[in-house]
Amino acid sequence: MTLTQADIDAEIAAEHAAYEKRVADGAPVEHHPRRDYAPYSSSVLRHPKQPPIAIDVTKDPELVELSSPAFGERDITEIDNDLTRQHTGEPIGERITVSGRLLDRNGRPVRGQLVEIWQANSAGRYAHQREQHDAPLDPNFTGVGRTISDDDGFYRFTTVQPGPYPWRNHVNAWRPAHIHFSVFGSAFTQRLVTQMYFPNDPLFPYDPILQSVTDDAARQRLIATYDHSLSVPEFSLGYHWDIVLDGPNATWIEEGR
Amino acid sequence: MTKIDTSRPENVLPTPSHTVGPFYGYALPFRGGEDIAPLGHPDTITVHGYVLDGEGKPLPDALVELWGPDQDGNLPTADGSMRRDPASGDFLGRNGVEFTGFGRIQTDADGHWYARTLRPGARGRNAPYVSVCVFARGLLVHLFTRIYLPGDDAALAADPLLAQVEEPRRDTLIAAEEGNGTYRFDIRLQGEGETVFLEFQ
Numbered sequence: 129m130t131l132t133q134a135d136i137d138a139e140i141a142a143e144h145a146a147y148e149k150r151v152a153d154g155a156p157v158e159h160h161p162r163r164d165y166a167p168y169s170s171s172v173l174r175h176p177k178q179p180p181i182a183i184d185v186t187k188d189p190e191l192v193e194l195s196s197p198a199f200g201e202r203d204i205t206e207i208d209n210d211l212t213r214q215h216t217g218e219p220i221g222e223r224i225t226v227s228g229r230l231l232d233r234n235g236r237p238v239r240g241q242l243v244e245i246w247q248a249n250s251a252g253r254y255a256h257q258r259e260q261h262d263a264p265l266d267p268n269f270t271g272v273g274r275t276i277s278d279d280d281g282f283y284r285f286t287t288v289q290p291g292p293y294p295w296r297n298h299v300n301a302w303r304p305a306h307i308h309f310s311v312f313g314s315a316f317t318q319r320l321v322t323q324m325y326f327p328n329d330p331l332f333p334y335d336p337i338l339q340s341v342t343d344d345a346a347r348q349r350l351i352a353t354y355d356h357s358l359s360v361p362e363f364s365l366g367y368h369w370d371i372v373l374d375g376p377n378a379t380w381i382e383e384g385r
Numbered sequence: 386m387t388k389i390d391t392s393r394p395e396n397v398l399p400t401p402s403h404t405v406g407p408f409y410g411y412a413l414p415f416r417g418g419e420d421i422a423p424l425g426h427p428d429t430i431t432v433h434g435y436v437l438d439g440e441g442k443p444l445p446d447a448l449v450e451l452w453g454p455d456q457d458g459n460l461p462t463a464d465g466s467m468r469r470d471p472a473s474g475d476f477l478g479r480n481g482v483e484f485t486g487f488g489r490i491q492t493d494a495d496g497h498w499y500a501r502t503l504r505p506g507a508r509g510r511n512a513p514y515v516s517v518c519v520f521a522r523g524l525l526v527h528l529f530t531r532i533y534l535p536g537d538d539a540a541l542a543a544d545p546l547l548a549q550v551e552e553p554r555r556d557t558l559i560a561a562e563e564g565n566g567t568y569r570f571d572i573r574l575q576g577e578g579e580t581v582f583l584e585f586q
């Protein structure tokens with residue numbers, strides 16, 4: 129069975145309507161996708177059917193998950209946050225600067241933690257062997273970056289604008305341009321892998337991965353803001369994107385006592 | 386908006402999770418990600434298994450992260466899991482001396498993963514365990530679980546989490562001993578024998 133975009137659109141609309149109804153009936157706002165989201169076909173066999181077992185972290189400060197791995201200067205090199213300097217030549221594409229803060233649910237900066245990114249090149253091709261999209265590879269662009277958040281929680285990357293790319297979820301499936309992010313908090317419970325999008329991408333409504341975030345306001349939080357003050361004269365356009373880590377951490381426990 | 390005004394707590398809302406996708410393999414795994422224990426440490430154990438989908442098929446594109454205490458139950462504070470060479474930018478691997486407690490392993494083409502780490506020590510009232518976070522294409526939000534080791538029945542019986550889980554499912558959290566300090570721990574995302582996953586509140 130080959131699904132068309134119209135089939136996927138109908139499924140996305142049904143999921144969205146079901147969510148709106150849940151909220152209207154008093155269910156809480158959902159900040160994250162449900163793991164069971166049919167329009168993204170790979171999720172069908174890969175989500176648990178049993179509900180997770182809840183652990184109240186306020187009852188036990190000894191939990192391993194209330195701490196987080198440490199990363200330091202040894203784990204990154206000086207140019208890891210500049211994806212345009214990792215090869216002998218210049219990558220092709222519009223240069224961009226992406227910066228923002230890593231925050232916890234209390235709005236406090238998450239300091240000294242690892243922020244990793246990966247992305248397609250400006251033609252929409254990943255430097256991954258299994259990638260079959262026939263857009264050109266760029267010998268001067270790998271598309272991997274790392275940095276450590278500073279004392280105010282800020283991270284900053286220099287890269288090129290990634291291109292949109294096709295995938296095989298359904299016929300004519302295209303991913304809006306995005307940068308993948310992997311971040312750590314001060315507790316392992318705050319671990320987050322996500323994707324940052326660019327403003328006004330016409331592909332947003334068609335993409336089951338973005339639409340898996342059924343809450344409209346939550347989805348907006350995945351889209352960076354163009355920030356002229358981050359643009360570097362004669363060099364790059366700036367985007368601002370703050371990341372708020374969910375999941376309890378030890379500072380919550382201190383407050384709860 | 387994505388510039389968060391932290392002076393208004395009602396605006397500080399979580400960034401949604403997304404799948405790791407299929408193409409993280411050249412970005413996230415690092416050399417020595419599976420070799421967490423210091424070289425030659427007498428308390429080293431090997432943990433290995435498959436990540437399986439709802440049809441029992443192994444996932445060749447899952448990413449398993451491990452985070453655990455040392456043999457005395459202390460939480461590591463050392464960085465250096467993914468040490469880099471400042472000249473070439475390559476991964477140097479761990480130094481073999483310090484224990485960072487963190488591992489990251491991509492399943493191989495057979496859906497199999499393994500890690501060598503320290504046998505975790507107990508913390509508080511909990512039986513010893515290693516925390517696990519699973520990512521995969523198709524998984525919109527990562528999954529947390531734990532690896533407990535068999536042997537100390539009294540400690541396992543007293544563990545607050547294991548006590549919350551009904552009997553047949555409880556065993557999905559306890560690795561199977563295979564001798565020589567090797568333990569098998571399969572992660573079943575869905576269906577029969579589905580692994581118990583955790584939610585922290």
Ligand SMILES: [Fe+3]
Nearest residue numbers: 303306308406
């Ligand atoms: Fe992608």
